[in-house]
Amino acid sequence: MQQNTSSEPIVSLRDVQKSFGPLKVLDGVSFAVDRGEVLAIIGRSGSGKSTALRCIDRFEKVDGGEIMVCGHRVDRPDVDLRALRQDVGIVFQSYNLFPHLTIEQNITLAPCAVKKMATGQAKELARKVLAQVGLEEKLHAYPEQLSGGQQQRAAIARSLAMQPKVMLFDEVTSALDPELTGEVLKVIEQLAADGMTMVMVTHEMGFAKSIADRIVFMHRGKVHESGPASILTSPTTPELRQFVGTGNLKS
Amino acid sequence: MGIQLDFPAVLERWPSFLGGAALTLELAALATMFGALLGTLAAVGRGTHNALIAGACKVYVETIRNTPLLVQIFLVYFGLASLGLKFSAFTVAVAALTINVGAYTAEIMRAGFEAIPRGQIEAAEGLALSRVQIYWHIILLPAVERVYPALTSQFVLLMLASSVCSQISAEELTAIANYIQSDTYRAFETYIIVAVLYVILSLVMRAGFWGLGLVLFPRRRRLGTPL
Ligand SMILES: Nc1ncnc2c1ncn2[C@@H]1O[C@H](COP(=O)(O)OP(=O)(O)OP(=O)(O)O)[C@@H](O)[C@H]1O
Numbered sequence: 001m002q003q004n005t006s007s008e009p010i011v012s013l014r015d016v017q018k019s020f021g022p023l024k025v026l027d028g029v030s031f032a033v034d035r036g037e038v039l040a041i042i043g044r045s046g047s048g049k050s051t052a053l054r055c056i057d058r059f060e061k062v063d064g065g066e067i068m069v070c071g072h073r074v075d076r077p078d079v080d081l082r083a084l085r086q087d088v089g090i091v092f093q094s095y096n097l098f099p100h101l102t103i104e105q106n107i108t109l110a111p112c113a114v115k116k117m118a119t120g121q122a123k124e125l126a127r128k129v130l131a132q133v134g135l136e137e138k139l140h141a142y143p144e145q146l147s148g149g150q151q152q153r154a155a156i157a158r159s160l161a162m163q164p165k166v167m168l169f170d171e172v173t174s175a176l177d178p179e180l181t182g183e184v185l186k187v188i189e190q191l192a193a194d195g196m197t198m199v200m201v202t203h204e205m206g207f208a209k210s211i212a213d214r215i216v217f218m219h220r221g222k223v224h225e226s227g228p229a230s231i232l233t234s235p236t237t238p239e240l241r242q243f244v245g246t247g248n249l250k251s
Numbered sequence: 252m253g254i255q256l257d258f259p260a261v262l263e264r265w266p267s268f269l270g271g272a273a274l275t276l277e278l279a280a281l282a283t284m285f286g287a288l289l290g291t292l293a294a295v296g297r298g299t300h301n302a303l304i305a306g307a308c309k310v311y312v313e314t315i316r317n318t319p320l321l322v323q324i325f326l327v328y329f330g331l332a333s334l335g336l337k338f339s340a341f342t343v344a345v346a347a348l349t350i351n352v353g354a355y356t357a358e359i360m361r362a363g364f365e366a367i368p369r370g371q372i373e374a375a376e377g378l379a380l381s382r383v384q385i386y387w388h389i390i391l392l393p394a395v396e397r398v399y400p401a402l403t404s405q406f407v408l409l410m411l412a413s414s415v416c417s418q419i420s421a422e423e424l425t426a427i428a429n430y431i432q433s434d435t436y437r438a439f440e441t442y443i444i445v446a447v448l449y450v451i452l453s454l455v456m457r458a459g460f461w462g463l464g465l466v467l468f469p470r471r472r473r474l475g476t477p478l
Pocket residue numbers: 020023025043044045046047048049050051052
């Protein structure tokens with residue numbers, strides 16, 4: 001396994017190919033994310049954003065190309081999945097908290113089971129990450145007792161407790177009412193300010209523009225246009241122009 | 252014509268009745284414990300990607316579910332005997348009932364496993380939990396909670412079905428009743444008492460499972476909502 005120096009990207013995809021049966025979903029996708037960088041992936045529904053994100057954490061196996069994440073060669077069949085996933089945190093649109101466990105138990109489970117952390121220390125950590133997302137008082141609540149926005153913040157806290165080197169977010173606010181979206185975005189904003197490396201798929205164009213260091217616009221399984229957040233205000237390709245022009249650029 | 256019932260003649264054998272009832276409960280408790288374990292493993296086995304293991308589990312489950320319990324008991328009883336192995340009728344009964352209830356448990360648990368949302372398993376994988384840890388921490392208890400009423404019924408049914416173990420002279424409640432009625436010539440009274448005792452045993456088991464549920468499912472105990 002390769003040493004991870006600070007000059008090397010945390011995540012890099014090179015010419016990644018992926019098909020579901022006859023459907024080509026990723027057709028030569030390449031991008032890289034440096035340490036402390038926030039990358040936003042945008043694009044129309046079905047353009048392959050989620051698939052690209054899921055390939056990073058190997059929830060999808062690629063057909064070709066190269067994926068390097070924190071020194072792990074993710075495209076190789078012999079990649080150490082559990083080592084990879086200790087370095088990568090992923091948060092889904094549907095929260096996926098474990099319903100039979102309290103918020104505290106949701107958070108302490110992986111540190112205790114995977115990292116063999118002592119219970120007391122893990123509880124301490126749970127308090128800390130919950131404070132980070134503003135949910136200290138929900139330590140002993142069950143997921144169903146929380147609002148959607150609170151559940152999503154708890155899910156983010158659960159990921160943070162594993163102290164990942166990079167966080168992946170897949171449309172984490174899409175299932176939320178507009179008034180609950182803000183509280184989750186604020187948490188992500190704070191993470192960015194704290195220097196967390198992040199890759200996020202989002203439909204919140206205003207948010208992407210304000211937080212992302214770089215934008216990747218996906219179209220038909222390809223990175224159609226990419227660059228700094230300013231490409232959202234002055235797109236060069238007609239597809240991106242049309243995409244941001246169709247009311248996607250809110251706020 | 253009138254029915255002449257003479258309960259005192261039968262009731263004076265109460266220590267035998269109690270002994271039989273205790274043995275029935277013991278049989279049921281052991282077979283439930285081992286059967287729950289066997290059935291859960293078979294349900295996990297059916298879900299693995301290893302075709303050999305999955306196939307073997309399927310053959311086990313389908314064979315047991317399509318043959319009569321009494322035949323299964325005889326197969327274990329005479330099978331072990333023909334191998335020259337000598338076990339007590341009680342041991343044979345526990346083994347046969349375990350094999351039987353294990354198959355039904357496997358089917359119920361499989362339904363429970365399938366009810367776990369895919370996303371929760373992905374979330375657990377994303378947290379670097381191993382396959383075994385995911386089954387143990389994420390899948391098992393919520394699956395059991397979802398199918399708990401079905402499991403409870405199945406295990407009570409097993410206790411009632413254990414009466415056919417009288418056929419291999421395990422000294423459980425029905426076998427005891429057979430002795431007593433042939434001794435006292437009071438068949439009707441004997442079986443009335445036996446029926447009442449089975450009802451009591453069923454209630455005891457249901458109460459036990461209710462209590463166990465309180466321990467296993469703290470979320471439900473606190474919130475009272477289904478998963
Ligand atoms: N497991 C799968 N099996 C088959 N097809 C899939 C699978 N996952 C995704 N697809 C297909 O691949 C294409 C890209 O899907 P993907 O989820 O990556 O899109 P997306 O850009 O995230 O879209 P959205 O904005 O709607 O989430 C879609 O046509 C989708 O139907």
